[in-house]
Amino acid sequence: MNADLSVQAATVLLVDDEPINIKLLSKILHINGYENIHTTTDPRQVELLCDQHEIDLIMLDIHMPFLDGFEVMAGLREDHQKAEIPIIVLTALTDSEICNRALQEGARDFLTKPFNQAEVLSRIRNVLETHLLYRQTRNTNERLEELVRQRTEEIYKTRIKVIQRLSRAAEFRDNETGMHIMRMSHYSLLLAQSAGMNAAECEVMLNASPLHDIGKIGIPDRILLKKGKLDSEEWTIMKSHAEIGARILEGDNCDFLNAAQTIALTHHEKWDGSGYPNGLAGENIPLMGRIVAVADVFDALTSERPYKKAWSMEDAYALLEKEKGKHFDSRLVDIFLALVPELTKIKERYAEENEKEYQTHLEIVG
Secondary structure (H helix, E strand, C coil): CHHHHHHHCCEEEEECCCHHHHHHHHHHHHHCCCCEEEEECCHHHHHHHHHHCCCCEEEEECCCCCCCHHHHHHHHHCCHHHHCCCEEEEECCCCHHHHHHHHHCCCCEEEECCCCHHHHHHHHHHHHHHHHHHHHHHHHHHHHHHHHHHHHHHHHHHHHHHHHHHHHHHHHHCCCCHHHHHHHHHHHHHHHHHCCCCHHHHHHHHHHHHHCCHHHHHCCHHHHCCCCCCCHHHHHHHHCHHHHHHHHHCCCCCHHHHHHHHHHHHCCCCCCCCCCCCCCCHHHCCHHHHHHHHHHHHHHHCCCECCECCCCHHHHHHHHHHCECCCECHHHHHHHHCCHHHHHHHHHHCCHHHHHHHHHHHHHHC
C-alpha cells in the first residue's frame, strides 16, 4: 500500500553508544523493509548527519558519553528544521520521570531496552505516519500558498496595466503628456513617503495618482481643448471632471482603484474650503487628495503648455509657500519644499524629451 511504502521509505537515524543496540535495531528495520538507515555511536555527529540527509526519524539513546540524549535534543531544537524531526528516545531505564522529561523536551515516544520487535515496529510506524502526514500537509499548503501568491501577483500586475492604460487614455484627450503623469506621480510618492505613509500606502499612491484627471475623458473637446479662457458655463463643465473621474473608478474593491477614485474626486479641493467639487476643507480632504493637489499644481506650473510658458521651480516654490493654509495643507507644503534636491532629480529624469523612452517602457511592461 502507498502508506506502507512511504513509511518504509523513510530515513531513520539510530543514535546509541552501544554498537549491539545499533546492530539489533538495524536488523529489525531491514527485515521489515526499512532501507534508508543511518547510524552513529557518537552523539556529536547527530546534527552533521541531519545536515547531510533528510532525516524522518531519530531513535536516540539517553545515556551516552560526550552528550546525553537531552543535550542532543536541545541542540536540535535550536534549528527550526531539525526541531521538526520526530524523536523516539531509547532507554534502559523504566523510571517514568526520565520518560516524562523526554516527552516534555520534544520526544514523540520512547522505547525501553531490551527491545521488543513488535513494539519497536509499532511505535516507529505510528510516529512516522504522523510525521509524514504532517510533512505532506505542510508541502501541500506551501504549494497552495505559492499558487495563491502567483495568482495574486498576476492580478496585481493586471490591475497596474489597467491603470496605466486608463491614464494613457486621459492623456490622449488632454494637453497633458505622459511625462506629466510620471513626474506628478513620483512627486506624489516622494511627498507621501516624507509625510509618513507606510510602504504599502506609498505604492498605492504611486500607482493610483496617475488617474487623478481620468474624468477629463468625459469633458467635450470644445471645452477641454479650448485655447482661450473658459467662460463661466464652460468652467462649470470642466470642473465636473472630478466627479466624472470618481464615477469611472467606483465599484471596485482594488486598493489602487479605490485610492484613485478618492484622488480623482478630491485633488481639486482646497484647504480653506474654496475648492471643488464638494467644498471640503482642512483634514476633511483625504490625505491622498491633499498630496496630489500639491504635486499636480507644482508640475503644472513648471511645465510648458501650448497656452503658457513653464515657470521656474523657484517661482513655483514661492507660489506653494504663498498658498499655504489656503489652497494647500501647510504641513505638506513645508515637507515638499524641504525636498528640492529630490524634486529636481525627478523633473530631470522625466523631462519631456524622454517621452519616447517612457512610451516604449509602457509597451514593454504592457
